[in-house]
Amino acid sequence: MTKQITFTLSATDGMARRGRIDTPRGDIQTPAFMPVGTLGTVKAMYPEEVRETGADILLGNTYHLMLRPGAERVAKLGGLHVFMDWPRPILTDSGGFQVMSLSKLRKITEKGVTFRSHLDGSPYELSPERSIEIQTLLDSDIIMQLDECIPLPSEQKEMERAMELSLRWADRSKTAFNNQLNRALFGIVQGGDDAQLRARSAAGLRSIGFDGYAVGGLAVGEPQEVMFRVLSEITPELPTDRPRYLMGVGKPDDILGAIERGIDMFDCVHPTRAGRHGHAYTRFGVINLKNARHKDDPRPLDEASPNPNCRRFSRAYLHHLVKTEEILGAMILSQINLSYYQELVAGARAAIEGARFEDFSASTRAGWTAGDL
Numbered sequence: 259m260t261k262q263i264t265f266t267l268s269a270t271d272g273m274a275r276r277g278r279i280d281t282p283r284g285d286i287q288t289p290a291f292m293p294v295g296t297l298g299t300v301k302a303m304y305p306e307e308v309r310e311t312g313a314d315i316l317l318g319n320t321y322h323l324m325l326r327p328g329a330e331r332v333a334k335l336g337g338l339h340v341f342m343d344w345p346r347p348i349l350t351d352s353g354g355f356q357v358m359s360l361s362k363l364r365k366i367t368e369k370g371v372t373f374r375s376h377l378d379g380s381p382y383e384l385s386p387e388r389s390i391e392i393q394t395l396l397d398s399d400i401i402m403q404l405d406e407c408i409p410l411p412s413e414q415k416e417m418e419r420a421m422e423l424s425l426r427w428a429d430r431s432k433t434a435f436n437n438q439l440n441r442a443l444f445g446i447v448q449g450g451d452d453a454q455l456r457a458r459s460a461a462g463l464r465s466i467g468f469d470g471y472a473v474g475g476l477a478v479g480e481p482q483e484v485m486f487r488v489l490s491e492i493t494p495e496l497p498t499d500r501p502r503y504l505m506g507v508g509k510p511d512d513i514l515g516a517i518e519r520g521i522d523m524f525d526c527v528h529p530t531r532a533g534r535h536g537h538a539y540t541r542f543g544v545i546n547l548k549n550a551r552h553k554d555d556p557r558p559l560d561e562a563s564p565n566p567n568c569r570r571f572s573r574a575y576l577h578h579l580v581k582t583e584e585i586l587g588a589m590i591l592s593q594i595n596l597s598y599y600q601e602l603v604a605g606a607r608a609a610i611e612g613a614r615f616e617d618f619s620a621s622t623r624a625g626w627t628a629g630d631l
């Protein structure tokens with residue numbers, strides 16, 4: 259029996275890769291940006307609007323969904339795709355990262371993590387096995403191993419301990435996954451900012467064997483050059499015929515730099531969160547529409563944009579919606595920002611196919627400073 263989820267590499271340009279992940283629920287063009295749909299919704303967007311921005315896949319958060327409405331309840335209702343009416347691929351995270359960043363009284367043991375809900379303090383346990391079970395109940399297409407992500411910088415001993423625990427959890431995750439054909443399981447490379455630990459983690463994951471490899475333990479507050487150095491060291495250690503997913507990244511500049519260093523998949527709350535806070539992503543860079551200078555500006559955001567929402571509303575109107583905290587403001591800016599992110603990765607895909615990614619990257623960055631914000 260063959261795995262129903264496959265990755266095909268179609269072009270490379272230096273370390274940058276252009277590919278496609280085929281799944282039973284649809285294809286994912288890579289490099290890909292995955293909008294985050296934390297509670298079974300990409301905030302302020304209908305699912306069909308998320309699709310229209312160009313997204314092939316979105317991310318669901320296991321931690322939030324296991325607390326509310328509960329994995330068994332979502333399964334009884336037909337799984338996450340039916341629940342939120344998103345028929346295309348969904349990647350779910352394992353929940354571990356959010357336990358550490360959101361929950362109370364959490365405790366890490368060899369078995370897994372125990373914690374209390376940030377909502378009502380009720381006790382929960384998340385083990386590699388239970389996380390696989392929850393993600394399977396959600397009927398996720400790409401599921402993540404349970405891992406331990408530690409802050410940067412951390413002591414060498416601490417980085418080593420967490421990396422080795424994550425490797426043991428990777429093995430247990432793979433066993434619990436039991437080679438489901440219609441779902442993919444990704445391992446997560448840990449090891450902090452230490453090249454040897456990272457290499458050991460990658461080698462350990464490869465010997466266990468995964469459908470894809472995530473780079474974890476980054477975008478946790480470290481400087482961009484540290485993230486880029488770790489990526490440059492680790493992507494050559496990963497299989498070329500499997501997708502590489504950089505978790506939690508990032509701003510457009512981070513994404514271009516990570517594609518340049520061999521990353522295929524991204525997720526980040528930033529475009530939608532920034533949209534709800536009145537920040538608009540454009541070719542010219544980020545425009546803070548809360549700023550009073552937009553109060554009388556009749557110009558659209560970007561009259562040359564392929565996105566109608568960048569042409570039909572004046573900056574004055576968007577400023578008004580943001581200042582009055584009108585719901586439409588969050589809706590429009592979420593759509594604008596997700597569309598920009600999808601234009602960015604679509605441009606990267608075309609540039610890699612045309613062996614001109616370096617030029618694309620440079621001219622995109624130049625646009626962020628040149629334009630009149």
Ligand SMILES: O=c1[nH]cnc2cc3nc(NCc4cccs4)[nH]c3cc12
Pocket residue numbers: 351354355359405406407446473474475476477478505506507527
């Ligand atoms: O090692 C990781 N393991 C599993 N999930 C993650 C998610 C991650 N998200 C970020 N950064 C984006 C952030 C979102 C909220 C706070 S930081 N870095 C991340 C690292 C990991």
